[in-house]
Structures are given as C-alpha cells and as structure tokens.
Amino acid sequence: MAAETKTDRRVLKTRKAIMAAFLELFLEKEFEHITVLDISERADVNRGTVYLHYMDKFDLLDQCIGEHLEGLAAFCGLHVLSTESVTPVSELKRVFDFFQTNFPFFSALLAKKQTTLFREQLLAFVSSNLRQKLDAQVSRPEVDNELNAQFMASAFVGIVEWWILHGMPHTSLYMAEQLHLLLNRNGIYTSKGMNREGTH
Amino acid sequence: MAAETKTDRRVLKTRKAIMAAFLELFLEKEFEHITVLDISERADVNRGTVYLHYMDKFDLLDQCIGEHLEGLAAFCGLHVLSTESVTPVSELKRVFDFFQTNFPFFSALLAKKQTTLFREQLLAFVSSNLRQKLDAQVSRPEVDNELNAQFMASAFVGIVEWWILHGMPHTSLYMAEQLHLLLNRNGIYTSKGMNREGTH
DNA sequence: TGGGTGTTGTTGAATATTGAACATTCCCCA
DNA sequence: TGGGGAATGTTCAATATTCAACAACACCCA
Structure with missing residues (x-):
C-alpha cells in the first residue's frame, strides 16, 4: 500500500x-x-x-470527487463485503442511499455537462470495485471478469445518472430492487444465482 | 484608539x-x-x-470571561448609548437577555464558588461602564459619580447573580423593570429629569 | 511510604502558513 | 477593438504551529 x-x-x-x-x-x-x-x-x-x-480549481474538483467516492466506499463497506453475492439488494440500497444523502453535490456535478469528468471517475471506481469483488469470488473460467465488471458498472452508472438527473423519482429501495432484477435478468453471473446463460 | x-x-x-x-x-x-x-x-x-x-488554564478562564464581557458590551451597545437616561428599561432588558442567552456559561461560572474571580471582573466592568456614562452626562455637582457607579454596579451585579443562581425564574423584561424601579426608588441620580424625547 | 503515572511548562529544530509582491493571462465593457 | 481591472500562478522572507523531548511536580494507590 x-x-x-x-x-x-x-x-x-x-x-x-x-x-x-x-x-x-x-x-x-x-x-x-x-x-x-x-x-x-x-x-x-x-x-x-x-x-x-x-494545482488549480480543477484539481480541487477532482479531489473533491475522489473524496466523495472514498466516502461511498466507506459508507457501503464495499471492500469488506461478504462474498456471497455481487449485488444483494440491501447493498445496492446503501449505494443509492449514499447518492441520495449527497444529492446536491452529485446533482450539481451531473447537471453541468461537466458530466464526462465525473462519469469517468465514477465508472472507473465502480468498475474497479466490482472487478475486485468478482476476482475474489470463485469465478467460472469462461467468464471474463474484466468485461463483466465493465458491463455491470456501465449499466449501474447509467442508472444512477438517470436517477439523479430526474430528481430521484423513486426510493432508493425501489431502485435497488429494480437494478437487482435487471442485473440478474440479463444473465450476469453472480455466485448466488448460478443462473447464467452463455456469453454470446 | x-x-x-x-x-x-x-x-x-x-x-x-x-x-x-x-x-x-x-x-x-x-x-x-x-x-x-x-x-x-x-x-x-x-x-x-x-x-x-x-499562561495557563486560569489565564484562559480569565480571557474567556473577558471575551464574554466584551460580548456583553457589544450586545448591549453600552458604549454608544444615548445620553438620555442611565438605565432605560429597554437597555436593562438587553443586558438580562444577554445573560440569558449565555446562561450555561455564567451559571457554571457562578455555581462553583469560583464566584469571586468572576464577580470581581463583572463588577469592575459594569462599574467602569456606568462611570463612563455618568461622567458623560451633565452631572450634579453634589453627586460623586465614583460612588454612584460603584453603588449601582454592586446592586446590579447582585441582582444578576441572584437571577442566574436561581435559574432565571423571571423574564428578562420583568427583571429589567424591577431593577429600574429599584434604582429610581433609591434616589439614584439619573438624568431622568431631562427626560425629553425625540432629540434623537 | 514509595513508585508509577499523568500533568505541567519549556525548549529546539522542522515545517506549514502567511502576507505581500510580481508578471502574466483572462475577460468585460466602453 | 482596446484598455483596465480582476484572476492566476509563483516567489520570498517572516512568522506560527507542530512534534518530540525534557525535567519538575502532583497525585493516587498498593
């Protein structure tokens, strides 16, 4: 370290x-x-x-975002999470809760088509975290964790972005449940469901 | 300055x-x-x-008291007060209001027979302020401003002390009115005679 | 009673922050 | 369109704060 x-x-x-x-x-x-x-x-x-x-105020913004992401990790306990499922609803809910409590910041961040900067960081962050978790699991040899992580992260970030830009029209629990459904329905591998379909 | x-x-x-x-x-x-x-x-x-x-924590306490007294002066605008009467009810009320808002501090201060330290400072402060005001007024030659200030200040501090130690059983307005009555009833000189208004 | 423990002031060298200046660039508006 | 006033980065010497250590003392309790 x-x-x-x-x-x-x-x-x-x-x-x-x-x-x-x-x-x-x-x-x-x-x-x-x-x-x-x-x-x-x-x-x-x-x-x-x-x-x-x-360096300048851009660097300041960068680090500010960084700290929020660290806060996200801490708040969700992503690192130390149990190894059972990649995305149990309860954990997903915590994520949405976090965005909810910090709504003003993220909303402002996304609103001003500064978007790219933030989306990149968030995507990289989520993807990296997912990847870490996937690797820690008993993985099936035929699943490319890299791709899996990227796929799930992109979808996830997209959903979060939509949620925030639309003023959080649903509860965090509802969002968590829906996202959970979507992830599983699309056959993403989780060690719990085992219900994956062939990679195409 | x-x-x-x-x-x-x-x-x-x-x-x-x-x-x-x-x-x-x-x-x-x-x-x-x-x-x-x-x-x-x-x-x-x-x-x-x-x-x-x-210097040490005693000095710290001293300065803490000092700052509160300065706060009192600022809050009441004692220095810049109009020259009409020494103690109009409205002004007295502000004083009691101040002690009320800072009740926890003054209460703790008086409760612990550290009292003397604080009483001395408060007395000196009030006395000095009163003296200043008395001197600024057209004074009657037969009244010793020094004594007058000391007298009023002592009474005043005593009243405040009682009020705080008894848990502020009356409103600040009531206290102000009573104190005003007491001061005048005891024949203390105030420029009450010059009670013209509207000169302002 | 004596020793262990914690508090007190006080040092000195290392470091961070300050205020003030500077040249440069930006951008608003006349 | 050009000028003038802000904003930017950068520098410097001066100063405040830090950390770590110290000896002296007070207090507690075994």
Missing part, C-alpha cells in the same frame, strides 16, 4: 477547510464562476496556501 | 479554536478537572500552542 506518511496536523486542517469551502461554493454557484480567491476567503486561508495543496 | 496591531490569520484561528474547546469543556466538567491536554486535543492544536497564547 501507499506509504501513507503521517501528515502534519496543519495540513489536515487546511485541506479540510479548503474542501469544505469549495464544496459550499460549488453548491452555490457555477463551477466556472468560482474563483480561487473565493475559496481561500471562505476557507479563511491565504490564497497561496490553496496552490500549496492543489 | 489602541494600535490594534493587525494579527495574523493563524493566531486568530488558533485562539478561536482554543477558546471554543475550553468553553465546551467548561460546560462539561469541573474546571479543576480540565487538563491542558484536553483543551489542545479538543481544539485540534498542539499542546505547546496553548501555552503560546495563554
């Missing part, structure tokens, strides 16, 4: 303040109109200090 | 954090049981940093 050097208390506080300030501003105005000065003032930090930690 | 040297952003943030942490702890445990380590941890600040700004 990464060295994970113990970081000074000051940098932690500063990063936290900057992130919080940026997030606030991001929910208030258009990203393009947010200025580094805005951020530094809101965070009560010298403007130069921002550049000390982030 | 005082030089009021512009202070670095860091010291302001640090002082604020330490004060907030101390105040929290003060409302949670006995002052004697609060440790400097407690404070520094709660404030997310190095222990040494506390000593960089305060």
